[in-house]
Every structure is written in C-alpha cells, then in structure tokens.
Amino acid sequence: MSDLLLLLVTGLGLGALYFLAASGLSLIYGLMGVLNFAHGVFMTAGAYAGWLTMSDLPQSLPIGARLAVAVVVAVLVGAVIGLVVEVVLIRPLYHHHIQQVLVTVGLSLAGVAAAQGIWGADPRPVETPAWMSGTTVILGARLPNDRFVYIAVALMLLAGLLALLRYTRLGLVIRAGVENRTMVEALGIDVQRTFTIVFAIGGAAAGLAGVLYSQYAGAVSPGQGGSLLIYAFIVVVIGGMGSLTGTAVAAVVVGLVQQLANYYAASGVGDLSVVLLLALVLLLRPSSLKGASA
Amino acid sequence: MNDTPPAAAILSVADLHVRYGGSHVLQGVTFDVPATGVTALLGRNGVGKTTTLKAIIGLAPRTGRITLRGNEIQSQRTSRIVRGGIGYVPEDREVFGGLTVDENLRLVDPDRGVDAPVVAKLFPDLVGRGDQQAGTLSGGQQQMVSLARVLLRRNDLLLIDEPTKGLAPKLVTEVADVLAEVARTTPLLLVEQNLPLVRRIADQVVVIDAGRVVHHGDAAALVADPALTRELLGVSMRRKGAA
Numbered sequence: 001m002s003d004l005l006l007l008l009v010t011g012l013g014l015g016a017l018y019f020l021a022a023s024g025l026s027l028i029y030g031l032m033g034v035l036n037f038a039h040g041v042f043m044t045a046g047a048y049a050g051w052l053t054m055s056d057l058p059q060s061l062p063i064g065a066r067l068a069v070a071v072v073v074a075v076l077v078g079a080v081i082g083l084v085v086e087v088v089l090i091r092p093l094y095h096h097h098i099q100q101v102l103v104t105v106g107l108s109l110a111g112v113a114a115a116q117g118i119w120g121a122d123p124r125p126v127e128t129p130a131w132m133s134g135t136t137v138i139l140g141a142r143l144p145n146d147r148f149v150y151i152a153v154a155l156m157l158l159a160g161l162l163a164l165l166r167y168t169r170l171g172l173v174i175r176a177g178v179e180n181r182t183m184v185e186a187l188g189i190d191v192q193r194t195f196t197i198v199f200a201i202g203g204a205a206a207g208l209a210g211v212l213y214s215q216y217a218g219a220v221s222p223g224q225g226g227s228l229l230i231y232a233f234i235v236v237v238i239g240g241m242g243s244l245t246g247t248a249v250a251a252v253v254v255g256l257v258q259q260l261a262n263y264y265a266a267s268g269v270g271d272l273s274v275v276l277l278l279a280l281v282l283l284l285r286p287s288s289l290k291g292a293s294a
Numbered sequence: 295m296n297d298t299p300p301a302a303a304i305l306s307v308a309d310l311h312v313r314y315g316g317s318h319v320l321q322g323v324t325f326d327v328p329a330t331g332v333t334a335l336l337g338r339n340g341v342g343k344t345t346t347l348k349a350i351i352g353l354a355p356r357t358g359r360i361t362l363r364g365n366e367i368q369s370q371r372t373s374r375i376v377r378g379g380i381g382y383v384p385e386d387r388e389v390f391g392g393l394t395v396d397e398n399l400r401l402v403d404p405d406r407g408v409d410a411p412v413v414a415k416l417f418p419d420l421v422g423r424g425d426q427q428a429g430t431l432s433g434g435q436q437q438m439v440s441l442a443r444v445l446l447r448r449n450d451l452l453l454i455d456e457p458t459k460g461l462a463p464k465l466v467t468e469v470a471d472v473l474a475e476v477a478r479t480t481p482l483l484l485v486e487q488n489l490p491l492v493r494r495i496a497d498q499v500v501v502i503d504a505g506r507v508v509h510h511g512d513a514a515a516l517v518a519d520p521a522l523t524r525e526l527l528g529v530s531m532r533r534k535g536a537a
Binding site: 169172173175176179180182183184185186187188189190191192 | 351376388400404
C-alpha cells in the first residue's frame with residue numbers, strides 16, 4: 001500500500017513537471033499553430049537563470065528565499081526569450097510551417113551549443129532547500145516533499161491559465177483564436193499582439209518548468225530542456241493539440257504510467273510505456289483525448 | 295460594359311489582382327462603391343466575388359489599389375482595415391461555436407455584448423440567448439450573431455458575403471429586413487445570389503465574370519432586363535426566391 005502511494009505521488013509529481021513543460025507548448029500551438037521546438041531552450045534558459053540567481057545571491061539569505069527569487073527570475077527570463085523569439089524569428093514566418101520548424105529546431109540546437117560553450121557540457125549541481133530534499137511520512141509511505149511543491153505549482157499554473165482563458169479579454173481572444181484566427185483578425189482584433197503575449201506566457205511557463213526540473217534533477221545541464229521537451233510533446237499530442245485541460249490530464253496519465261511501469265515492470269520500461277501509450281492513443285483516437293480547445 | 299460610376303465613392307478598387315498558386319483568380323477588378331445604399335456584387339459561382347471581398351479586407355494576397363474615403367488601405371493588415379471602418383460578414387457566418395453568443399459579441403464590444411441596444415433592436419431573438427453556445431444555434435441565428443457582431447462597431451462600409459445562403463425563406467426575409475435597415479445608415483457591398491433580394495435592396499450592381507468586372511450599373515435596370523440577367527448571371531428572374 002505504501003509503495004503504491006509512493007508511486008502515485010511521485011508519478012503525480014512527474015506529471016506536474018510534464019504539465020509545466022507542456023502547458024506553454026500547448027497554448028502556443030493551440031492559438032498559433034506553431035510547433036515550437038525551441039521550447040526546450042526556454043526551459044534550459046530558465047534552469048540556468050535560476051541556477052545563476054541562486055549562486056549569485058548572498059549565501060546569507062535563506063535558501064528558500066533564494067529559490068523563490070530564482071523562480072521569479074527564471075519566469076521573467078523565459079517570458080523575455082519567448083517574446084524576443086516570437087517577434088524576431090516566428091513573426092516573419094507565420095503561414096510558413098516548415099520554416100518555423102527549421103528555425104525552432106535550429107534555435108534549440110544553437111541554444112544547447114551556447115550553453116555548452118558558456119557553462120560547459122557537464123551538469124552543474126543546484127542547491128535545494130533541505131525541506132524539499134526531505135520526506136513526509138503519510139500512511140507509512142515516505143513521500144518526497146519536492147513532489148508536493150511541483151504538484152502545487154502545477155495546480156496553481158493550471159488554475160491561473162484557466163482563469164486567464166475564462167475571465168479575461170485576452171483569454172476570450174485566445175479561445176476565439178484557437179477556433180478561427182482569421183475571423184478574430186477580421187473582427188478588428190490584433191491577433192499578432194495576442195500571439196506575442198501568448199509566446200511570452202508560454203516562455204514564462206517554460207522558465208518555471210526549467211527551474212523546477214533542475215530542482216528535481218539536482219543539477220542543470222545544456223540538454224535538460226531538450227529531454228523534458230520530448231515528454232512535453234508527447235503530453236501535448238496525447239492531450240489534444242491546444243487543449244489545456246487535455247494537456248493536464250495527459251501529463252498526469254503519462255507521469256503515472258511511467259512511474260508505475262518503471263516499478264512494476266523494470267527500470268526503463270516507463271519510457272517505453274509512454275511511447276506505447278502515445279501510439280495507442282493515436283491509433284484508437286487520432287483526435288487525442290480532447291479536441292483542440294483552449 | 296455600362297460605365298456609370300457613382301458620384302461619391304466610399305470605396306474604390308482599382309486593378310485588383312489575386313493569385314492563388316498558379317490560379318489568377320482576380321484579373322484587374324476595378325469598381326467604386328458609393329457612400330450610400332447597397333451595391334450588389336454579382337456573378338456566377340466561382341468567378342471571384344468572395345475573393346474580391348477577402349482581397350479588400352486583406353484576407354487574400356492581392357495587388358492593386360484600394361482606397362477607403364480616399365486613403366489607400368491595400369498595404370494595411372486586416373485588423374487595421376476593420377478598425378479603420380470596414381466591417382466584414384463572411385460567407386458561412388463563421389461564428390465561434392465554442393463561445394457563447396455573448397462572448398462572440400464581446401469580442402467586438404467588450405463592455406456590452408448581447409446587452410448592446412443594436413442587438414435588441416435588430417436581433418431580438420438573440421437577447422435571451424447570451425449564455426448559449428453559438429455552435430448550438432440554428433443557421434439563421436448564427437447569421438444573426440455574425441451580423442450583430444459586426445454592427446457593434448462603427449462602420450463606414452460593410453462587406454457582406456451571401457448572408458442568405460442556406461437559410462429558409464422566412465429567415466431570408468428577416469435577414470433582408472435587417473440589411474435594408476442597416477443600409478439606411480451604412481453603405482453595403484453585398485455578395486448575393488438571391489436576385490429577388492438584390493432587386494429589393496440593391497441600388498448598384500457590379501457583375502464579375504472570370505475575375506473581371508463585366509458590368510457596373512443600376513440594380514433595377516439589370517434585374518428588369520431578363521436577357522441581360524441571363525447573359526451575365528446565367529439565371530432567369532422567373533426563378534424567384536423569398537426576400
């Protein structure tokens with residue numbers, strides 16, 4: 001029983017990280033139809049921004065406070081990078097999907113190379129607050145505390161994004177744009193400005209995912225964002241391209257399947273199970289778990 | 295070609311070309327839309343009527359010169375052209391089916407939505423349906439949403455593409471009534487296949503064939519001439535529909 005509880009909580013924690021990584025990707029694809037292969041670079045940038053911030057802040061500050069500042073900096077860095085990438089690289093290529101893919105793939109490769117050039121290819125350890133490294137015993141299971149943080153942050157992000165979509169004018173424009181971008185433009189609404197904002201929001205979510213994933217991994221490395229991006233894409237495809245709630249459900253499912261398969265089958269089977277799950281969903285339900293709707 | 299350009303034009307289209315891939319859809323379309331009344335854009339299926347409206351609004355890649363109140367707009371983006379005073383009601387309504395009626399309207403009028411006076415005046419059927427998903431409305435009701443949405447903004451000109459397409463005769467009459475009311479204050483450029491409706495509300499006609507303007511003149515004169523109507527449009531006015 002305690003093993004199962006441990007697996008469920010760690011699986012949910014992993015799913016929470018996948019949702020953090022995939023939410024921006026899902027928003028960007030849903031509204032703009034852009035498959036952003038550079039999303040991993042946004043996460044890597046967030047992770048390194050967080051690591052540098054924690055290293056540079058006075059050690060006299062409590063580590064929890066330094067991590068909080070690092071999270072804010074990572075989110076801001078992700079948002080700024082997202083904004084710049086949209087304005088400089090994506091905007092000239094709307095309606096040119098192949099070129100978008102080439103540019104974002106190129107950017108992801110260049111981003112990894114740049115990180116390697118500046119900080120080296122080896123992982124750099126990050127500091128983790130003692131509480132997050134510890135465990136809490138519930139029903140006999142020693143549950144890692146950091147997973148609760150990831151789950152709480154993911155729930156807050158999901159609630160925040162859903163509230164944004166449901167209760168704000170920007171959200172209304174995004175929901176309409178997901179259905180029919182051309183018609184939104186034909187109503188006199190500057191969709192291009194909305195694209196930029198959505199890219200910045202997606203970048204911010206990626207920055208958040210990056211800094212929290214570095215806490216999960218205990219280190220930052222140039223290829224970290226790229227690794228997480230693979231799972232993010234799987235989650236977005238299973239959840240329905242552009243559906244935020246579908247993405248959340250898919251992230252939980254993927255996290256749990258991976259964790260349970262690794263434990264009950266064999267170590268490493270989790271990754272295979274996720275790919276099989278993706279294939280199964282695409283075969284049985286090509287429109288994914290939920291149709292495209294923000 | 296009957297060359298009777300109206301005295302005052304709100305919109306001028308000159309040498310408008312549109313190419314889709316290897317297809318040259320519009321081949322130098324030129325006409326004016328007067329600042330009052332209804333100008334009907336007519337022609338057989340597939341001659342470029344919808345493309346003409348899309349080109350004016352910036353939804354089709356075009357070359358040529360388009361002026362609104364004398365100001366060139368052909369290099370502007372769609373949203374700016376619309377905010378500059380041209381409203382557009384597309385063929386097939388294109389309401390946002392996943393949004394409510396009220397949300398569809400609030401995209402244009404964030405403060406009032408379905409509570410805007412023009413909705414109660416022209417589309418009373420929508421008043422009690424603010425919370426209904428637009429995708430669950432009938433075709434006629436969706437057309438009302440599509441028209442209401444564009445009327446929530448101040449327009450110098452409205453481009454309306456086949457507003458009666460697929461509607462029951464009773465609804466065609468209702469839409470015609472709304473268009474006639476709107477045309478009292480705002481000039482319309484109307485793509486329409488329903489000739490009785492054209493006869494009822496249009497003042498001018500522009501006929502397009504194979505991507506070119508082949509006739510431009512008085513609407514009443516065209517529909518009163520069966521031979522000319524048959525020659526230009528391939529239809530007879532004896533095939534009457536509701537309007």
